[in-house]
Amino acid sequence: MAEETKKSASNKEAKSLAVPESATELKPKKESLASGAAGAPLGAVAAAAPTAAELLADENAGKKIVKAKGAKNISVGIAHILSTFNNTNVSIxxxxxxxxxWSSAGRVGFKGSRKSTAFAAQQVAQDAARQAMSHGLREVEIRVSGPGSGRESAIRALQAIGLEISTIKDVTPVPHNGCRPRKKRRV
Incomplete structure (x- = not known):
């Protein structure tokens, strides 16, 4: 009996010792956070945070252009940008x-009224350009059609991703008094 009580007492001591050890393990973390926030100079804390350029570099590094499996080895192509009031489509x-x-705002993940934004057009152009560049495309002629807000941003996105632009042509169809236009909006 005495041996059993000694064992149970030693188990209790071990348990009581285990709790303070875990508590002391937590203290240095709390102290380091507190000292980093209050005691350390701001330069040390700011140096640990990544800059915007580093974040963008990491983002772009994950999206490298890799040759497609059935690559066609095409160096020159045509980028057709159709920008309507509700959507933007890019076909290369x-x-x-x-x-x-090819890509469209819905394919990239935009829904509803967000499809008609300039940012959606930029994402669409980048997606289509990545697909085309995986086939070896380096230079494009741009043909823009439609009155939408994504015209310029799609062109800028194609240029920013690394495609060389040879010509830009507006091929928006203009009626010679053909179909009756839709009614005027009353706002």
Missing amino acids: TDMQGNVIG
Whole structure:
């Protein structure tokens, strides 16, 4: 009996010792956080935080252009940008008109009224350009159609991703008094 009580007492001591050890393990973390926030100079804390350029570099590093499995080795193509009031579509074709890559605001993940924004058009152009560049595309002619807000931002996105732009052409169809236009909006 005496041995059992000694064992149970030693178990209690071990348990009581285990709790302070875990508590002391937590204290240095709390102290280090407190000292970093109050005691350390701001330069040390700011140096640990990544800059915006580093974050963008990491973001772009994950999206490298890799040659597609059935790559067609096309160096020159045509980027067709259709920008309507509600959506933006970008199709990149070779010089004969065969589609190499395409994208739309819905495909990139935008829904509803967000599809008509300039930011959506930028994302659409980048997505289509990545697909085309995986087939070896380096230079494009741009043909813009439609009155939407994503025209300029799509062109800038194609240029920013690294495609060389040879010409920009506006091919918006203009009626010679054909179909009756839709009614005027009353705001």
